[in-house]
Amino acid sequence: MYRLLAIALGCLWLTGCAIRPLESGRDQVLQQTQHRLRLDNAAITEKNCSAAPATLADAMHTALLCNPQVQIALAELDISTAELNQQIRIDNPNLGLTVRDSDSESGVNIELDLLAPVIDLILYPARKSAAQATLDRHRQFTLAAILRLANDLENAWYGWQVADLKAQVGNRFALTRQLNAELGERYHQAGNINLHEFAELQINAGTAGLLEDQLNIERKAMQIKIQRLLGIRQLPKIQQALRILPDSDPDVSTIWQIAQANHPLLQAAQINTDALAQSLALERRFRFLLDFGAGVSLEKEAGGGTSIGPAIELELPLWNQNQAEIDAAQGQLSKGQQQLLALHNHFSAEIQLALGQMQLARSRLARYRQQILPAYKTKMEQTLKEYNYMLTGPFELLETRAEQMETIMAFLDDLGSYWQSASKLSRLSGGSWSPAKTAALQLDVLAPETQAQQTEQNHVHTP
Amino acid sequence: MSTRRNFIRDASMLSLLATGIPMRASAALAPPANTKKNAADARIITLNGRSLDYRMNAEVKEFHLIAEPVEHEFAPGTVAKCWGYNGTTPGPTIEVTEGERIRLFVTNNLNEHTTMHWHGALLPCGMDGIGGVTQPHIQPGETWVYEWTVRQHGTLMYHPHADEMTQMAFGMMGLFIVHPKQPTTPKVDRDYAFLLHNWAMHPGTYRPDPSVMVDFDLWTFNSKTFPAIDYLYASSGDRVRIRVGNLSMWNHPIHLHGHQFYVTGSDGGRYPQAIWRPEVTEIVGVGQMRDIEFDAVPGDWAFHCHMAHHTMGPMSHNFPNMVGVQQRDLVERIRQVVPGYWTHGENGMAEHAQHIVGGHHRNSGPANTMPMMDGMGPYGPIEMGGMFTIVKVRDDWDGKSNPGWFNHLPGEQAYKLE
Numbered sequence: 001m002y003r004l005l006a007i008a009l010g011c012l013w014l015t016g017c018a019i020r021p022l023e024s025g026r027d028q029v030l031q032q033t034q035h036r037l038r039l040d041n042a043a044i045t046e047k048n049c050s051a052a053p054a055t056l057a058d059a060m061h062t063a064l065l066c067n068p069q070v071q072i073a074l075a076e077l078d079i080s081t082a083e084l085n086q087q088i089r090i091d092n093p094n095l096g097l098t099v100r101d102s103d104s105e106s107g108v109n110i111e112l113d114l115l116a117p118v119i120d121l122i123l124y125p126a127r128k129s130a131a132q133a134t135l136d137r138h139r140q141f142t143l144a145a146i147l148r149l150a151n152d153l154e155n156a157w158y159g160w161q162v163a164d165l166k167a168q169v170g171n172r173f174a175l176t177r178q179l180n181a182e183l184g185e186r187y188h189q190a191g192n193i194n195l196h197e198f199a200e201l202q203i204n205a206g207t208a209g210l211l212e213d214q215l216n217i218e219r220k221a222m223q224i225k226i227q228r229l230l231g232i233r234q235l236p237k238i239q240q241a242l243r244i245l246p247d248s249d250p251d252v253s254t255i256w257q258i259a260q261a262n263h264p265l266l267q268a269a270q271i272n273t274d275a276l277a278q279s280l281a282l283e284r285r286f287r288f289l290l291d292f293g294a295g296v297s298l299e300k301e302a303g304g305g306t307s308i309g310p311a312i313e314l315e316l317p318l319w320n321q322n323q324a325e326i327d328a329a330q331g332q333l334s335k336g337q338q339q340l341l342a343l344h345n346h347f348s349a350e351i352q353l354a355l356g357q358m359q360l361a362r363s364r365l366a367r368y369r370q371q372i373l374p375a376y377k378t379k380m381e382q383t384l385k386e387y388n389y390m391l392t393g394p395f396e397l398l399e400t401r402a403e404q405m406e407t408i409m410a411f412l413d414d415l416g417s418y419w420q421s422a423s424k425l426s427r428l429s430g431g432s433w434s435p436a437k438t439a440a441l442q443l444d445v446l447a448p449e450t451q452a453q454q455t456e457q458n459h460v461h462t463p
Numbered sequence: 464m465s466t467r468r469n470f471i472r473d474a475s476m477l478s479l480l481a482t483g484i485p486m487r488a489s490a491a492l493a494p495p496a497n498t499k500k501n502a503a504d505a506r507i508i509t510l511n512g513r514s515l516d517y518r519m520n521a522e523v524k525e526f527h528l529i530a531e532p533v534e535h536e537f538a539p540g541t542v543a544k545c546w547g548y549n550g551t552t553p554g555p556t557i558e559v560t561e562g563e564r565i566r567l568f569v570t571n572n573l574n575e576h577t578t579m580h581w582h583g584a585l586l587p588c589g590m591d592g593i594g595g596v597t598q599p600h601i602q603p604g605e606t607w608v609y610e611w612t613v614r615q616h617g618t619l620m621y622h623p624h625a626d627e628m629t630q631m632a633f634g635m636m637g638l639f640i641v642h643p644k645q646p647t648t649p650k651v652d653r654d655y656a657f658l659l660h661n662w663a664m665h666p667g668t669y670r671p672d673p674s675v676m677v678d679f680d681l682w683t684f685n686s687k688t689f690p691a692i693d694y695l696y697a698s699s700g701d702r703v704r705i706r707v708g709n710l711s712m713w714n715h716p717i718h719l720h721g722h723q724f725y726v727t728g729s730d731g732g733r734y735p736q737a738i739w740r741p742e743v744t745e746i747v748g749v750g751q752m753r754d755i756e757f758d759a760v761p762g763d764w765a766f767h768c769h770m771a772h773h774t775m776g777p778m779s780h781n782f783p784n785m786v787g788v789q790q791r792d793l794v795e796r797i798r799q800v801v802p803g804y805w806t807h808g809e810n811g812m813a814e815h816a817q818h819i820v821g822g823h824h825r826n827s828g829p830a831n832t833m834p835m836m837d838g839m840g841p842y843g844p845i846e847m848g849g850m851f852t853i854v855k856v857r858d859d860w861d862g863k864s865n866p867g868w869f870n871h872l873p874g875e876q877a878y879k880l881e
Contacts, residue, residue, distance in 0.1 A: 176800040183790055183797070190787035382667065382829055384803055386779070389828035390815055390835050391666050393783040394797075394804075401801050 015121060019090060022131060024081035025139050026074045033064065033146050036262075036431030049232055054239035056157050059230060063153050064146070067231035073145040080138040084131040090120040093295060100302075109302045115295035115313055122289070126282045133275035140268035144430075147264065151427035153229040155420050160222040161242040162416030166409050167212075167219040168446055173405040174205070174212035180398040181205035201395065208402065241440035245365060245418060249358050255351050255429050263430035266347060269340040276336040280329040287322040291315040347428060354425040361418035368411040376404040408445055415441065494527040494568035494606060507556050507640050507706075510657040510685045510693045510852075515555035515637075523564045523610070526557055528579065528637075530601075530623070531572035535634060537664070537681055538691035541833045544670045545634040545686075546573060552634030552686045553658050557621065559613050561644040566610040569601060576600035579609060580624035581639060583730030583752065586611040594625035601625075616643035617732035618656065618706040618752040632663065632673035634686055636710045647733050651756065653697050656706035657685040659715050659747060659768070659850065666777050667829035676712065680777040682768065682849035688776065689851040690838040694865065695766065697759035699858045704728075705766075707745075708752040716769040718744040719755070719854065721762055728754035744769055759856040763869040768850035776835045776848035786811055812836070816846040841868040 034040075037060050049066035053059040064070055096113035120127075184201035187193040223235050230236065260266055297311035383400045386392035422435045507514055517526045533547040548554025559565050569579045578601055580592040590609045594600040601607045619639035623630040638656050660683050663675030684692045697703045704727070707717055725739040730752045739756075747753045767774050785808030797804045807814045816836035818824040828834060838845030845851075857866045 172800055175796075179793060179797050179800065182793060183788075186788045186790050186793070187783060187785075190789070192784040192786070192788060380801075384801065385827060385829045386666060388805075388824050389666065389777070389832060390782055390808070390812070391777060391779045391829065391832070393779070393781070394785075395783065397801060397804070398797070 015090070019088070019124070021085040022081055022088070022128075022135050024078045025135070026077055026142075029074065029077065029139055029142050029146070030064070032143055033150070033431075036143075036147060037150055038434070039064070050234070052232060052234040052236040053230065054237065056154060056240060059153055059157060059226070059236070060150055062230045062232060063150065067149060067229060069149055069231075070146055073142045073149075077138055077142045081135055084135055088124070088127045088131045090124060091117040093117070094293070107302045107304070110300040112298040112300075113295065113311055114297075115293040115311060117292075118294045118312075119289065119292040122292070123282070123286065126278075130275055130279055130282075133271050133278070137268040137271050137275075140264035140271065144264035144268070147431045148427065149229065150431070151423060153226070154423045154426070156222060156225045156229055158242070158416055158419040158423060160219070160226050161238060161240070161419075162412050163215070163219040163222040164238055165242060165441075165443065165446075166412050167215040169405050169408050169412065169443070170212045170215035172445065173402055173409070174208040176398050176402045176405065177201075177205040177208035180395055180402070183394055183398070204399075204402075242412075242415060242419070243438045244441050245362060245415075246436040246438050249355060249362065250425075250433065252348075252352055252355055255355070255425060255433060256348060258429045258432050259347050259351065260344075262432040263347065263428065266340075266343060266430075269336070269343045273333070273336040273340050276329065276333040280326070280333050283322060283326045283329045287326060288317040290317055290320065290322060351425065351428050354421050354428060357421035358418055358425065361414050361421060364414045365411065365418060368407075368414065372407060373411060376407055380404055405445060408443065494525070494570065506642065506654055507558055507638070508653065508655045508695075509556040509638060510655060510695070511687045511691070512551065512553065512657075512685050513555050515549065515557050520566070523566045524559060525566045525568065527568040527570065528554060528621075529570045529572055530577050530579075530635060533634070535686060536691070537662070537683065537686065537688045538833050538837075541664070541681075541688075541831055542669065543662070543664055543831075546630060547634045547686075548637055552636070553660075554621070554635070554637035556638040556640060556656060558640050558642065560642045561613055561616040564610070564612045566608060568606055568608055570606040571601040571603050574603055575629075576602050576625055577623045577630060577635070578625045579607075579621060581609070581619065581621050582750070583617065583619040584611075584613075584639065585615045592624050594623075613641055615732060616641040617728060617730045618708060618754055619730050620658065620708045620710060620752065622710060629673040631710060632671050632675075634660070634662075634671070636660065638706070638708060640706065641732075643733065649702055651704045652701040653695075653703045653759075654706070655695050655704065657708075659684065659707060659709040659711050659717075660686060661711040661713060661773075664777070666832040669831055678780045679712070682711075682773040682775075684850055684852060688833065688849050689774070689847050690845070692852040694852055695854045696860060696865070697854065697856045698860045698862070699759055699761045699856055701759045701856070702756060703759050703854075704754055704756045706752065706754045707747050709747040709749055712749060713770065713773070714746050714748045715773060715850065716744045716746045717753070717755075717767075718769040719757070719764060719766050721760055721764040722757040724755040724757035726753060727756045759854070761856050761858055761869070764854040764856065766852050766854045767847070770850075772849075774847050774849045774851045776833045776837060778835045785809060813844070813846055816844040820844040 039057065039060055049062065051062075053062045093114055093116040096111070096115070098109075098111035098113075100109040100111075181198075181201045181204070184193060184198045188195065188198040226236055227234070291313070292315070293313040295311050296308065298306070298308045300306045380400055383392050383397050387394065387397045419435075426434050515526050515528070517524050519525070528548045530546065530548055531550070533545050533550055533552055534542060535545040535547065535552050536542045545552045557567075567579070567581075569577075571577050576594070578592040578594040578598060581590070584591075586609075589597050590611050591597045592609065598607070619641060620636060621639045622636040636658055638658060640656060661679035662681040662683065663672035663678070664670075664680045665672060666680070681688050687693070695703070695705065705719075706728075709715060720743075723741045723743060724745075725741055726734075726745050727739050728734050733754065742755070745753050745755055772778070785806075788809055790806055790809065794804060794806055807818060812835070815834070819834040819837055820839045825834075833848065836844070836846045836848055838847050838851075855866060855869070857869075860866055
C-alpha cells in the first residue's frame with residue numbers, strides 16, 4: 001500500500017516537473033521576416049547601426065537590427081510566451097496539516113493531507129494545445145508588426161524618393177521662375193516692360209519659392225521619418241533611384257490567394273478560430289469534470305494509532321455543469337469566425353483598393369509618359385526654336401520650362417502613388433508578393449548642365 | 464414692298480432656278496489643251512512667274528485658267544499648301560491687247576466653289592464673275608467661260624469673288640495686262656509686273672490662316688519673299704516700267720532707291736504724260752494698281768515696301784523689346800534650366816541677322832519658318848525679308864544673267880573715316 005502510494009506520488013512529482021515549457025519562436029519569426037522581405041540572413045547580424053543605408057534592402061536590414069520597435073515586438077513575444085507557460089503549468093500539490101490537542105492524556109491528534117490537482121494533469125494536453133495556438137497567434141502578430149514596420153519603411157522610402165526628386169525638380173522650377181524675374185527686372189530697368197509685367201514675374205517667382213521651401217521641408221520630413229523607422233541617428237542619403245513601372249500588375253485573385261495563405265493577421269485569425277473550436281469541444285467533453293484532486297491522507301491518532309490512505313477531492317456537477325462556460329466558448333467561437341470573415345472582407349477590399357490605385361496611377365503615368373511629357377518636351381524644343389527666331393520671348397521660354405517642371409512634379413506624384421500602392425499591396429500579401437524589378441527612372445530635366453556644357457561648346461558667341 | 468423693278472429681278476431669279484445655270488455646249492468651245500502653248504510673244508516680265516499660254520480660235524484669243532491647290536515655296540525652306548491657278552500662286556499673267564476678242568475658260572479643281580472676277584476690266588456685267596450676283600458659283604469640277612472684247616489697256620488683275628477671305632488668303636490671284644493697241648511713247652524696254660500680298664503663315668505651319676486680318680507673317684512680291692524674290696535687271700538707260708498690283712490687306716509705299724520715277728499708269732492704262740508725277744515712293748493701295756517708269760541708272764538699287772515690318776520675315780507680335788536689356792551675366796544660369804539659351808537683340812535686332820547669315824542659327828527656328836531677317840550682300844548681312852528686292856542696272860549687262868554685285872567707281876562709294 002505504502003509502496004503503491006509512493007510510486008503514485010513519485011509519478012505525480014515527475015510529471016509535474018517534466019512539463020516542457022513553450023518556446024517563444026523569436027528566431028523563427030525573424031527567419032520568416034527575412035524570407036518575406038527577401039533579405040540575406042547573414043546581413044542582419046552583420047549590420048552596423050551607425051552606417052546609413054543607401055538602398056531599400058540595406059534599409060530593411062538596418063531597421064530589423066536597429067529599430068527598437070522590432071526588438072520591442074520580439075520582447076513582447078517573449079513576455080507572451082512566459083505568461084502562457086505560466087498559465088499551462090500544473091498547480092503545485094496542496095499540503096494540509098491539522099493538529100488537535102485531546103482532553104485526555106493520550107496526546108495530540110495529527111492529520112496530514114497531500115492533494116495534487118489531478119484535473120490539471122488530465123487537461124494538460126488540451127491546455128497546452130490551446131496555449132500553443134495562442135502563442136502561434138502571437139507569433140503571427142509579431143511577424144505582422146515587424147512586416148508592417150518594414151512596409152512602413154518601404155512606403156516611406158518611396159515617399160522619400162519622390163520627395164527628394166520633387167525637391168530637386170522644385171528647386172529647378174523655382175530657379176527658372178527666379179531667373180525669369182531677374183530677367184524681367186533687367187527688361188524693366190531697360191524700360192522695356194512695365195511695372196505690372198515685372199510684378200507678375202516677381203509673383204510667379206515668389207510663389208515658386210514658396211513651393212520650393214515646402215518641397216524641401218517635405219523632403220526633410222521624409223528623411224526624418226526614414227531615420228526614425230531605421231532607428232539610426234544619421235540622416236540617410238538616397239543612392240537608389242525611383243524605378244519605372246513593371247510591365248503589368250497582378251490580378252485581384254492572385255493577391256487574395258497569396259494573402260490568404262501568407263498574411264500573418266489572416267493566419268492568426270484562422271488559428272484563433274481553430275483554437276476556439278477546440279476550446280468549445282473541450283468544454284463540452286469535460287463539462288462534468290469541474291475540479292478534481294487526488295493525494296494521500298495521513299492521520300496519527302491521539303491514542304497512538306496511525307492511519308494512511310488515498311484521498312480525492314471532486315467537485316460534484318449537481319448545480320453547475322459548466323453550461324455558462326460552454327455558452328461562452330460557443331460565443332467566442334462565433335465571434336472569432338465572424339472576425340475572420342470581417343478580416344477577409346477587409347483584406348479583399350483593401351487589395352482591390354490598392355490594385356485600383358495602382359491601375360489608376362499606371363493609367364495616369366501612361367498618359368504622362370505617352371502624351372503629356374513628350375508633348376512638353378516638344379513644346380519646349382519648339383519654344384526654344386521660336387525664341388531663336390524671335391517668335392517667342394524669353395519670358396514665355398522660361399515659363400514653358402517652369403510649366404514642364406510642374407508637370408514632371410505631378411508625374412512624380414503619380415509615380416510615387418504607384419509604388420506606395422504597390423507597397424501596400426505587398427503588405428496586404430503578407431510580404432509574399434513584390435513588384436518586379438525595373439529600370440531606374442531617368443529625368444533629363446535634372447541633368448541639363450551636361451547639355452548646357454555641350455551647347456556651350458557648340459555655341460558660337462556673338463562678339 | 465413689291466415694285467415693278469423687284470418683280471423683274473425676282474422673276475429673273477425664278478427663271479434661273481427653273482431653267483438652271485447658263486450653259487452652252489459646243490465642240491468649238493473646249494478649253495485650249497495644254498500642249499498648245501503660245502506665250503512666246505509675252506512682253507511682261509512677271510517676277511518669279513510667267514505669262515499664260517493661249518491659243519487663237521478663229522479671231523478669239525483663248526486662255527484656260529485652272530483653279531487648284533498648289534504647293535508653293537515662299538523662299539527655300541518655307542512651303543505652303545496654297546490655292547492658285549495652273550500650278551502657281553499667283554496664277555500666270557494674262558497678256559492681251561486692246562481690241563482683241565478674248566475667251567477665258569475657268570475650271571474649278573478645288574473642293575469649294577469659286578468664280579473669277581476680272582479686276583478693273585471693262586466688260587459686260589454678266590462676265591464680272593461676282594458669285595451669286597452676276598452668275599452662280601463655279602462648282603468643283605465645272606468649267607465656265609468668260610468672253611468679251613477688250614476695250615481698254617492697263618494693268619489689271621484677276622481673283623475670285625467667292626469666299627474671297629479664304630481664296631485670296633490662299634493665293635488665288637493673278638495679273639491681267641492689257642497692252643495698248645497703238646504703241647505709246649516713250650517706248651518701254653523692260654516691263655516688270657508683280658502683285659503685293661500678305662500671308663498669315665504662322666511659324667511651323669503649312670497652310671495660310673484665312674482668319675487673320677492684321678498680324679500677317681509673310682509679305683510678298685508675287686508670292687515670294689526676300690531673298691527668294693527675283694532681282695529686276697536692266698541696262699543703263701533702259702526705260703523700265705514696273706507694274707504693281709495690291710491684293711493684300713495693307714497699303715504699301717513702294718520705294719525705289721537712286722531714281723526719281725514717274726507714276727505713269729494704272730488699271731486706267733498709261734496716263735497722258737501731262738499727269739505723270741515724279742516720286743521716289745508710291746503708295747499702292749489695297750485693290751489698286753500702279754505703274755512706275757524710270758530710266759535705269761547703273762547700280763544695285765534697293766526696291767521695297769517702305770513699311771519697315773513689311774521688309775521682315777515672320778516675327779512675333781508679342782515679342783518683348785530686347786534692346787538695351789543687359790542680360791549676358793544671366794545666360795550661364797539660364798542655361799542651367801534651358802540648355803541652348805542665348806541672347807540676341809541687346810543692342811538691336813541686327814544681331815539676329817548676324818547669327819542667321821553666320822550660320823549659327825540658320826536652322827534653329829521652327830519647321831517651315833524663315834528667319835526674320837536674311838540675305839547676305841558683298842559687305843555683310845542685308846538684314847531684310849519680305850517685300851524687298853534689288854534693281855540691278857549695268858552698263859554692260861548681257862541681257863539675261865545676274866551680273867553679280869555692283870562694282871562702285873572710285874570716289875562713288877561711302878568710306879570709313881580713319
